[in-house]
Amino acid sequence: MDQRDLSRYEEQARIIKALANPSRLMMVEELNKGRRNVSELTQLVGSDTSTVSKHLSVLKNAGLVFIEKMGTTVFYHLRMPCILDFFNCIEAVMEANAFGQMETVISCKTKSQS
Amino acid sequence: MDQRDLSRYEEQARIIKALANPSRLMMVEELNKGRRNVSELTQLVGSDTSTVSKHLSVLKNAGLVFIEKMGTTVFYHLRMPCILDFFNCIEAVMEANAFGQMETVISCKTKSQS
DNA sequence: TTCTTATTTGGCAATATAGCCAAGTAAGAA
DNA sequence: TTCTTACTTGGCTATATTGCCAAATAAGAA
Numbered sequence: 001m002d003q004r005d006l007s008r009y010e011e012q013a014r015i016i017k018a019l020a021n022p023s024r025l026m027m028v029e030e031l032n033k034g035r036r037n038v039s040e041l042t043q044l045v046g047s048d049t050s051t052v053s054k055h056l057s058v059l060k061n062a063g064l065v066f067i068e069k070m071g072t073t074v075f076y077h078l079r080m081p082c083i084l085d086f087f088n089c090i091e092a093v094m095e096a097n098a099f100g101q102m103e104t105v106i107s108c109k110t111k112s113q114s
Numbered sequence: 115m116d117q118r119d120l121s122r123y124e125e126q127a128r129i130i131k132a133l134a135n136p137s138r139l140m141m142v143e144e145l146n147k148g149r150r151n152v153s154e155l156t157q158l159v160g161s162d163t164s165t166v167s168k169h170l171s172v173l174k175n176a177g178l179v180f181i182e183k184m185g186t187t188v189f190y191h192l193r194m195p196c197i198l199d200f201f202n203c204i205e206a207v208m209e210a211n212a213f214g215q216m217e218t219v220i221s222c223k224t225k226s227q228s
Numbered sequence: 229t230t231c232t233t234a235t236t237t238g239g240c241a242a243t244a245t246a247g248c249c250a251a252g253t254a255a256g257a258a
Numbered sequence: 259t260t261c262t263t264a265c266t267t268g269g270c271t272a273t274a275t276t277g278c279c280a281a282a283t284a285a286g287a288a
Binding site for chain 2: 275276277278279280281284285
């Protein structure tokens with residue numbers, strides 16, 4: 001295990017961790033439609049403004065969004081060209097899981113019949 | 115905000131969270147080469163066996179791996195057909211970040227020159 | 229059965245995360 | 259300047275995560 005590899009995994013984990021939160025996923029999906037300011041995202045998520053602001057700073061530190069200031073309002077933009085691939089991948093895992101659960105039910109039925 | 119949407123985001127977050135750890139990323143990448151038992155993964159990661167076992171149970175609960183028992187040893191298999199897309203996406207963000215840092219350096223230089 | 233090897237689970241301490249409220253900052257309006 | 263609006267930061271608590279050690283389990287071997 002190389003030190004370079006380790007820090008690469010740590011950096012990857014940092015970015016993935018920034019996405020590993022329901023509120024932040026919601027915001028990312030919304031930002032994929034276009035720029036949004038903090039108030040708009042706050043309304044979407046339904047938490048305190050400060051909470052949303054902190055979520056946004058997590059996304060910013062991970063490099064997933066960038067800001068554009070206009071007067072007193074701050075617009076957040078998504079910088080994640082691969083977002084569709086990313087969500088499709090997670091979606092595929094979820095589908096596989098749903099299918100797996102179905103199989104379990106079937107196999108239980110089969111067992112109870114035998 | 116629909117309750118269905120919320121729980122979808124929660125489920126997505128749970129899967130993403132399972133990937134958001136350096137040791138688990140290391141294991142996932144290794145498992146992409148083929149099945150591995152706990153000892154092999156323990157050696158790879160360099161933590162305690164119990165720690166690795168718990169990491170594996172996180173991956174299993176997320177549906178990202180499944181097991182195959184052979185006598186006393188347990189082989190873990192990756193179930194993530196999209197793993198390449200996933201890593202490529204994260205890689206793209208990392209590259210964009212590196213590029214962004216470079217830009218910052220350049221813009222600082224430019225500013226100090228003006 | 230006892231011994232050994234492979235793995236999982238329980239329990240604990242250290243650290244990180246999430247959310248709220250209150251306080252601080254920043255930019256424009258009055 | 260003061261007021262207001264938009265946002266960020268500090269501070270706190272509750273909860274979750276990580277990693278270790280020790281103990282439990284499971285399956286063969288002796």
